[in-house]
Amino acid sequence: MKFGIVGAGVIAEYHLEAIRRTARAEIAGVYDKFPEAAKAFGEKHSIPIFDSIESLVKSGGAEVVTIGTPSGWHLEPATQAMEAGAHVLCEKPLEVTLDRIDRMIEVGKKMNKKIGGILQVRTFPGCQRAKKILEEGRLGKLLLADAFIKYYRTQEYYESAGWRGTFELDGGGAAMNQGIHWIDLIQWLADGAESVCAHAATVGHQIEVEDVCLGMVQWKNGARGVIEATTCAQPGFATRIEFHGEKGSLLLEDSQIKKFVIDGEDQPIEEATTGAGGHADPKKFSVEGHVIHVQDMIEAIEQDRDPLIPGHEARKSVELIVSMYESSKKEGWVRLDD
Numbered sequence: 001m002k003f004g005i006v007g008a009g010v011i012a013e014y015h016l017e018a019i020r021r022t023a024r025a026e027i028a029g030v031y032d033k034f035p036e037a038a039k040a041f042g043e044k045h046s047i048p049i050f051d052s053i054e055s056l057v058k059s060g061g062a063e064v065v066t067i068g069t070p071s072g073w074h075l076e077p078a079t080q081a082m083e084a085g086a087h088v089l090c091e092k093p094l095e096v097t098l099d100r101i102d103r104m105i106e107v108g109k110k111m112n113k114k115i116g117g118i119l120q121v122r123t124f125p126g127c128q129r130a131k132k133i134l135e136e137g138r139l140g141k142l143l144l145a146d147a148f149i150k151y152y153r154t155q156e157y158y159e160s161a162g163w164r165g166t167f168e169l170d171g172g173g174a175a176m177n178q179g180i181h182w183i184d185l186i187q188w189l190a191d192g193a194e195s196v197c198a199h200a201a202t203v204g205h206q207i208e209v210e211d212v213c214l215g216m217v218q219w220k221n222g223a224r225g226v227i228e229a230t231t232c233a234q235p236g237f238a239t240r241i242e243f244h245g246e247k248g249s250l251l252l253e254d255s256q257i258k259k260f261v262i263d264g265e266d267q268p269i270e271e272a273t274t275g276a277g278g279h280a281d282p283k284k285f286s287v288e289g290h291v292i293h294v295q296d297m298i299e300a301i302e303q304d305r306d307p308l309i310p311g312h313e314a315r316k317s318v319e320l321i322v323s324m325y326e327s328s329k330k331e332g333w334v335r336l337d338d
């Protein structure tokens with residue numbers, strides 16, 4: 001199955017690597033709004049360059065288009081790709097507002113095309129195992145579910161592309177860009193958030209968006225918890241996700257289970273080989289999850305089923321994050337359904 005790449009920046013390297021590592025995927029070519037970016041990427045990797053998304057799909061034969069453009073500019077290329085006849089595999093966040101996400105999902109429905117959201121942390125073995133443990137109710141009634149997301153990004157990182165750290169194209173900061181992987185993970189593991197009370201601030205960078213986002217969450221399953229997301233924590237720490245139930249506790253560190261205790265007794269932990277990475281260096285993280293997303297998209301199309309994380313599922317983490325921002329602005333609790 002042929003995949004086309006839209007957006008020839010940092011994440012495009014991962015998209016190409018994932019396509020090349022997937023036995024039944026083939027690269028159709030690349031398109032970027034800026035022709036020099038597409039040319040540099042195409043020549044570096046010896047792949048065809050296209051001057052529109054339509055030609056990438058219609059002449060290049062791309063059946064799936066991967067979207068790796070700035071976050072607040074996912075809707076337009078995704079729409080063009082679906083209207084040209086391709087399915088879409090889109091980077092996180094799916095878009096930066098719920099309205100833009102809903103418009104993308106509508107186009108998918110109208111054109112009968114699949115939208116897969118890339119949130120690769122969910123695919124890692126430790127996170128999959130954590131989901132199973134929680135689904136089986138092994139911790140008993142959940143009391144607490146917390147996420148500590150302490151990344152480090154330099155001022156130079158934010159200045160490395162004009163869209164970074166802007167509300168319009170990044171949609172937010174520590175929560176919307178970096179924290180989203182883990183905010184998505186914890187909301188998936190805790191079966192969604194009901195309401196949130198948060199404070200967002202910019203304390204260590206010269207940027208429009210927040211570099212600290214602190215929230216208290218009432219999870220739908222009855223548990224309470226906190227989310228702390230920052231890009232100010234030098235040199236960048238492994239993310240911690242912690243669950244405490246009436247029967248025991250489960251601790252994940254950078255997508256690996258580090259502690260699993262039931263009735264005071266340590267349970268066996270399988271050491272996972274794949275970790276998420278990215279907390280210290282935005283260009284150093286595992287490609288394994290992207291490979292799973294590419295493989296899954298091929299199977300979803302062949303079997304005519306939803307991809308691993310369909311549009312409505314990728315929407316959930318954005319809903320929680322924009323609710324945190326709204327809560328910070330109004331200085332009070334926000335219910336997600338509102």
Ligand SMILES: NC(=O)c1ccc[n+]([C@@H]2O[C@H](COP(=O)([O-])OP(=O)(O)OC[C@H]3O[C@@H](n4cnc5c(N)ncnc54)[C@H](O)[C@@H]3O)[C@@H](O)[C@H]2O)c1
Nearest residue numbers: 007008009010011033034037068069070071073091092161
């Ligand atoms: N899944 C992950 O772990 C992960 C990691 C990094 C980035 N991402 C996501 O990938 C997307 C791209 O991030 P990146 O770091 O590759 O960005 P980047 O700036 O390195 O690359 C973006 C590319 O899009 C092009 N572009 C298209 N339209 C543009 C516009 N209107 N304005 C500016 N540039 C435009 C740029 O020329 C550039 O080549 C973002 O949504 C980001 O959140 C995901």
